[in-house]
Structure formats: structure tokens, C-alpha cells
Amino acid sequence: MHTTKVAEMTAFSTLTEFKTLLADMPVADTEAQKAAEARNGQLTKPPGALGRLEDIAIWYGSWRGTDRPSVGKRQVIVFAGNHGVTAQGVSAFPAEVTVQMVANFEHGGAAVNQLSRVAGAEMSVHALDLDTPTQDFTKEAAMSEDDVVLALLTGWNAVDADTELLVVGEMGIGNTTSAAAIATALFGGAASDWTGRGTGVDDAGLDIKTRVVAEGVALHAGADALNVLRCLGGRELAAMAGAIARARNLRIPVILDGFICTAAAACLACAQDGALDHVVAGHLSQEGAHGKMLSELGKEPLLSLDMRLGEGSGATLAINILVAAVECHSGMATFAEAGVAAG
Incomplete structure (x- = not known):
């Protein structure tokens, strides 16, 4: 694991200021996109023969501002937080x-450590006040505004400006409950539609979890998307949201992980249209409602391997797919360069 040095900054001090930032983010470079599409049409392959790899490479180039991109520094950040609702x-x-x-x-022993090494990514972990769990969201807001802003800033400041591809992951016992509550609040439906077994609760545990989600959503009904994150989320979810937003600010493409990471990102998407245009979904988690949440966000996963570990593991594995897509796009010869008849 590598510890990444980043510049600390206070880019915002309230949720209102953060929302204003979300509304004024960079967009994809349409000229680079058109040029990448043109290049793709000249490569030594039948049109569309590389399937989604072609779309991924063009999308990546549009955010990096070039028709012939490469993926340099890859950063994986894991955020950890504790949840009062676990009681x-x-x-x-x-x-x-x-x-x-x-x-x-920290000692390199988790799955995401191994996957980061395979993907050529630098990995760091940030523990957020583990001795002070968030509040039980069935009784009060999980976080105060100061708490959630501090967590958002932790994520914002964890992103290295030199990064060219970002993955964020999480660790936090109880955070599938938080994610299910966020999804229910943002997208509607019954708590049971969004609540799964997480790390493996039995039927009785699932009943408790579903009740807790329903109670939390009812208590905080009417909250806007960023206050849904504050009231029902956790510090690690807010930090992931902050990091994803900072990546957009720096035009860094992001690969989403599973259910919990997607719930954090959904708060951004529901706060500001297009907030996740710089994001692709790395994989489809085995956590039942993940696919439904990705559908709500209009994201199609790159992988589906029945993973449900968290840690950023599925997204980190998907780094290899994205890099392969970009290498094919930028490294392949055109018909003219190869002296091959285009037909």
C-alpha cells in the first residue's frame, strides 16, 4: 500500500457551498470525443468489433482531453467509518x-491490496473517527452538517491531482444498512426493495435491518439529496462522494464499486444532473439491489462476477478492463498505418 501525499484545501464549508460546486463542474471535451470517435473508425478492426471497449476508450479520452489517451497514475482510496445504527x-x-x-x-493483507497491485494502482486507506460512530439514524441524523462536510472534505483532499483514474472503496460495519436507506430515500419504493443481507445476516437479522431502514427513511422524509447523505449516510460514504466530486473537478475518470459506493455516488447524481458523467460502473455486486440502483443511474457494469466484498475490490479489478480498452484504442494501428485495405 502506498500513502499518497495530497494538498489539503477547504474548497467548501457548508453543504450549500458543496452543492454550488457540483453545479459548476467541468464537462467532457466534445472535440476530443469527436476526434477519438474518428480514430476509432480508422482502426484495424471491423466497426464495433471491440464492443463496449470502444465506447469506454472514447469516453475516457473525452475526459482526459485527447483522442489518443493513456492511463497513467491509478489511485485506489479506501475510506472507513463506523455506524451507530449497528447497535x-x-x-x-x-x-x-x-x-x-x-x-x-495498512499491512497489505486485504483483497483490494492484491487487486491494486495487479492493476498497477497506488492504494491508501483513510479511517474517519472510528472511535466515534455516527448517530443511530432511526433516532436522529447520522451526522451534523459539520460532520458531513468534514467527511466530504476528507474525500476531496484524498485525491491526488496527478491521478488519471480513480477508484474509491469503503469499510464500515453496518454500511449496507446506510446504503439501503439512502437508496430508499432517493429512489422510493419499500425498504424491502433495497435492503439485502450485506455481510450475511440471517432472516431475523434481515427483518431487523429492513425495519431500521424504513424507520430511518420515515424520520428523515423530505430531505434533499445531500441531506439524505447527512441524515442516513456515514462518514465513509460522504468521503467517497467527496472524492468522486473532486475527481470531476480535476477531470479524472472514476470507476464505481458496489452497492455502498453507488449509494454514495447517487447522492451526487440526485443533487446535480450529470454529476456522474465522468463515472463508469465497475461491476455488478451480488447485493440484490445494486443492479436496480445502477439502472436508476443509467450505468451498465463492466463486470459481473458475483462479488460482494466492498473495499473497492470490484472497481479495482475493472481497472484492468478500462486500461485494456484504452491501450487498444491508442496503440492499434489505423488501416492507413498498417497498409491494410479498409474495405
Whole structure:
């Protein structure tokens, strides 16, 4: 694992200021996109023969501002937080596992450490006040505005400006409960539509978890998207949202991970149209409602391998797919260069 040095800044101090930033973010470079599309049409292959790899490479180039991109520095950031709602028995594991897993990340022993190495990515972990869990969101807001802004800033400041591809992941016992509550609040439906077994709760645990999600959503009904994050989220979810927003600010493409990461990103999408245009979905998690949430966001996953680990693991694995797409696009010869008849 590598510790990345980043410049600390206070880009915003309130949720209102953060929302204003979201409304004034860079957009894709349409000239680079058109040039990448033109290049793609000249490569030594039948039209569309590389399927979605072609679309991915063109999309990536449009955000990096070139028709012939390469993927340089790849950054994987794992954020960890604890949730007060775990006291209600919503998880199969105790909250102290979060602290233990942070140590495992730091010592290189987690799955995402191995996947980051394979993907050529620098990985870091940020623990957010693990000794102070968020509040039980069935009784009050999970976080104050100061708390959620601080967590958003932690994510914002964790992104290295030299990064060319970003993955964010999480660790936090109880955070599938938080993610299910966010999804229910943002997209509607019953709590049972969005609540799954997470780390493996039994039927009784699932009933408790579904009740807790329903109670939390009812208590905070009417909150806008960023206040849904504050009231029902966790520090690690807010940090992921902050990092995804900072990536947009820097025109860095992002690969989304699973259910929890997608819930955090959904708060941005529901706060500002187009906020996730710089984002692709890395994989489809085995957590039941993940596919439904991706559909709500208009994102089609790159991989579907029945993973449900979190940690950014699925998205980190998908780095290899994106890099392969870009290498084909930028490294292949055109028909003219190869002296091959285009037909």
C-alpha cells in the first residue's frame, strides 16, 4: 500500500457551498470525443468489433482531453467509518471489525491490496473517527452538517491531482444498512426493495435491518439529496462522494464499486444532473439491489462476477478492463498505418 501525499484545501464549508460546486463542474471535451470517435473508425478492426471497449476508450479520452489517451497514475482510496445504527443488530459482524480491517489494509493483507497491485494502482486507506460512530439514524441524523462536510472534505483532499483514474472503496460495519436507506430515500419504493443481507445476516437479522431502514427513511422524509447523505449516510460514504466530486473537478475518470459506493455516488447524481458523467460502473455486486440502483443511474457494469466484498475490490479489478480498452484504442494501428485495405 502506498500513502499518497495530497494538498489539503477547504474548497467548501457548508453543504450549500458543496452543492454550488457540483453545479459548476467541468464537462467532457466534445472535440476530443469527436476526434477519438474518428480514430476509432480508422482502426484495424471491423466497426464495433471491440464492443463496449470502444465506447469506454472514447469516453475516457473525452475526459482526459485527447483522442489518443493513456492511463497513467491509478489511485485506489479506501475510506472507513463506523455506524451507530449497528447497535440495533443490523450486521453479522461487530463494529470493531472496521478497525481490524483498516489494520489489514495498512499491512497489505486485504483483497483490494492484491487487486491494486495487479492493476498497477497506488492504494491508501483513510479511517474517519472510528472511535466515534455516527448517530443511530432511526433516532436522529447520522451526522451534523459539520460532520458531513468534514467527511466530504476528507474525500476531496484524498485525491491526488496527478491521478488519471480513480477508484474509491469503503469499510464500515453496518454500511449496507446506510446504503439501503439512502437508496430508499432517493429512489422510493419499500425498504424491502433495497435492503439485502450485506455481510450475511440471517432472516431475523434481515427483518431487523429492513425495519431500521424504513424507520430511518420515515424520520428523515423530505430531505434533499445531500441531506439524505447527512441524515442516513456515514462518514465513509460522504468521503467517497467527496472524492468522486473532486475527481470531476480535476477531470479524472472514476470507476464505481458496489452497492455502498453507488449509494454514495447517487447522492451526487440526485443533487446535480450529470454529476456522474465522468463515472463508469465497475461491476455488478451480488447485493440484490445494486443492479436496480445502477439502472436508476443509467450505468451498465463492466463486470459481473458475483462479488460482494466492498473495499473497492470490484472497481479495482475493472481497472484492468478500462486500461485494456484504452491501450487498444491508442496503440492499434489505423488501416492507413498498417497498409491494410479498409474495405
